[in-house]
Amino acid sequence: MLLRSLKLNNFRQYKDEQLITFSNDKTKNVTVILGDNTSGKTTLVQAFNWTLFDSAAFTTKDFLLNMEVAQDLRLNETANVVTEICLTHDNIDYIITRTQVYLRTSKEVTFNQSRVKVSYKQTDGQLKEIIPTDSTIRKILPPELSGYFFFDGERIGSISSKNDVTESVKGLLGLSELFNAMKHLKSAIKLFEMNMDIKGNRNAELAFERMNSEIARREILLEKLSNAKNEIIHYELRKEHLQEVLRDNQSTKLYQKKKEELEENIKRETKALEDTCKRLISEFNTNAIGFFSQPLIKRASEFLKSIDVADKGVPNMNASSINFLIQRGHCICGAKIEDGSEVHAHLMKESDYLPPQSIGTSIRLFREQMKMYQKGSENYHGNIERKFIDICAYRDRIQNWEDDVEEISIKIKGKDNFAKYENELSDVKVRLRRFYDESESISRDEGACANEIEKAHKSYNSFVSATSKNIEIMNYIMYAQKTYEWINVTYIAKEKEIKEKLENKVNEIFSKMYHGNRKVVIDDKYRVTLLTSYADEDIQTDESRGLETVKNFAFIAGLVDLARKKIIGNIGDGDSIVNLSSEPYPLVMDAPFSNADEKHVGNISKILPEIAEQVIMVVMAKDWAYAKNVMGERVGKQYMLNKESETRTYIAEVAIND
Amino acid sequence: MIEMFERDFEFRGKHATYTKFLKDTAKVFNRNIDIYMEASIIGLLHGRLAERDTTDTDRTNILAGVFIEEKEKCKFLFRVIMLLDTSTGLTPEQCLDRAFREDNNEVALKKNMALFNSYVYGGIEVLYEKFFTNCTTSDDYLNMIYTFVNNFKNDINGITDES
Secondary structure (H helix, E strand, C coil): CEEEEEEEEEECCEEEEEEEECCCCCCCCEEEEECCCCCCHHHHHHHHHHHHHCCCCCCCCCCCECHHHHHHCCCCCEEEEEEEEEEEECCEEEEEEEEEEEEECCCCEEECCCEEEEEEECCCCCEEEECCCHHHHHHHCCHHHHHHHEEEHHHHHHHHHHCCCHHHHHHHHCCHHHHHHHHHHHHHHHHHHHHCCCCCCHHHHHHHHHHHHHHHHHHHHHHHHHHHHHHHHHHHHHHHHHHHHHHHHHHHHHHHHHHHHHHHHHHHHHHHHHHHHHHHHHHHHHCHHHHHCHHHHHHHHHHHHHCCCCCCCCCCCCHHHHHHHHHHCECCCCCECCCCCHHHHHHHHHHHCCCCCCCHHHHHHHHHHHHHHHHHCCCHHHHHHHHHHHHHHHHHHHHHHHHHHHHHHHHCCCCCCHHHHHHHHHHHHHHHHHHHHHHHHHHHHHHHHHHHHHHHHHHHHHHHCCCHHHHHHHHHHHHHHHHHHHHHHHHHHHHHHHHHHHHHHHHHHHHHHCCCCEEEEECCCCCEEEEEEECCEEEECCCCHHHHHHHHHHHHHHHHHHHHCCCEEEECCCCEEEECCCCCCCEEEECCCCCCCHHHHHHHHHHHHHHCCCEEEEECHHHHHHHHHHHHHHEEEEEEEEEEECCEEEEEEECCCC | CCCCCCCCEEEEHHHHHHHHHHHHHCCCCCCHHHHHHHHHHHHHHCCCCCCCCCCCCCEEEECHHHHHHCHHHHHHHHHHHHHHCCCCCCCHHHHHHHHHCCCCCHHHHHHHHHHHHHHHHHHHHHHHHHHHCCCCCHHHHHHHHHHHHHHHHHHHHHHHHHC
């Protein structure tokens, strides 16, 4: 599409009739319109939207009539707001005019719904008016895409990333025909099916119903089967895992057994140890006196030997005999015994040696006791020593076994509850059997069900095809279906190709505009996102508005570029070639550089004219200063917006080297 | 006739504590009377006399009935010690008398028993020292019994060799 001119009449601040003619030169394809803020840049671009689509985003709602004109209106007088676009599309020149009538009433100035007129130049040069329908203008430029071509630099934020422009992009890139063909075929098939005459055919109806209910039943069975199969997978995995664990545990079992043996040994030996200790202590106590008194006995024996304690007493005489003699007063020999005499003293001494004062007996007894203890002590040390040696041996063995037990315990730590695993394994096996049985029976059911469906379908077909009309329709349906599939194959391939091409193109342009490590990706709804390559992981990054601007530029440029090329595709088997070509499109931009920085301005300025057939830019003088260096040579026409007052702006053409 | 070793006997103070230690903690002796008898020997052998501790910090006793069971052993030990004690400066004959003739002499018997018991107290102190120092576990106490007996045996043999 090529824009030729834009004519404004009392449209907003553009009072009276004003005309801009756009450069159509192939190399000098840039038209520059300079204006400062509030001079009416945005209004110009919105004029395109209003003319084509009756929509324009103004803050003061829909009042489009120039204020001065509006004020000058007398009661009941009318004024028109008219805009006219001349463009060429598909080699046909179009004139699109939109008019809105304003009327001053006693209260206010009102306006009606605007009307659009579309005319085109015929081959003989005559203008022919067509009645515009909803699709007339849409075919030239779909409204959803207008944002890409009538470009508002300040509102650039969300265009290329949020709206679903799939259909429109497809249209622009030439896939619509195929898509529409397929759509049409699908609805045709539906229509055919509806026209099949089964109303009079009760049997066919029944068969159809039966078929559908069996299909529903089969769905349920298939789902059950899938669930059962999932359970089986889950439990098979578990079984494998448990079996592995138990294999691992075989050696643990052996260790466990050994450990129990050792513990038995330790228990037994400990008991023996305790018994022996008790017996040692008992021995120590019981015969202690005999043993420990050995040295005393030795000394006592020697002592007794050294003192002559032989029985000095008169045999068979005792102390009472002497007492008797003393009482009697005279001795056996007849001598007188008087108290205190020598005789008396002798007799008293003698009685010392006689029982019961005699100690001979006691001593004899004593000696016997000594002998007895001596004898009894001979084995004391030996007994104790033997027991002690045994005790040491017991302790040693116990210690060794305890060390072994400790070692084993460390080895099998955490692994010794295989009883639990064995139980779980048998449980899992039971479950598996159940699920296998279940899935087998469901499979059988499902097989039977499938058979039923086929039977019902066959029976339906045979009932239905009974009427010749139905036979015919079934043929049509088959044709339609085959044609659909034929086109679909190409469509899918082409769409993929175009999307790839678009993505590559956009990336190519993007990298020319922005020198950094970034990539764009286009999803299947044709939304564009910016990724940063970072160690092979593509992550979305927050974007500065500047970068956003460049991205969107790149997308638009990519779209435009692709739209310029003719895309030749093969439909079906290569015999027929269909031209999927599409129109090149212009770029109309309002303040395109307001969010880019100097560097990017330069890059963008260089690329745009190369990509778009036609570039129309409305810019601020200061922004143009940067771009002029790069783009200056491509300028074909230059205009200036002269703001005379708040309500009046005039467009003036200026010489290019200003 | 007064008989010895026919009445209850009570340990007090530290001797009670030591006795309890030897019987209940170290468990090397089964009864208090075993400690009593052993201590008398050890006391004499080490020449260790000790005064009876009268403080009331601890008590333990030997009942008359137990004494009666072991009367013969105790009397034997009494005679040995009375015979061999040299701490009182008596002549051999006097020692002999003391050992064998003074059983019925109330006054002398009292004095002699006091002497005997002094050796008992002394012996308890020696036994306590032996089993208390360097022993903590029941294995230690048992080992000490063997060491005690073994060293004693070696000492005896030493004496035999000398003579």
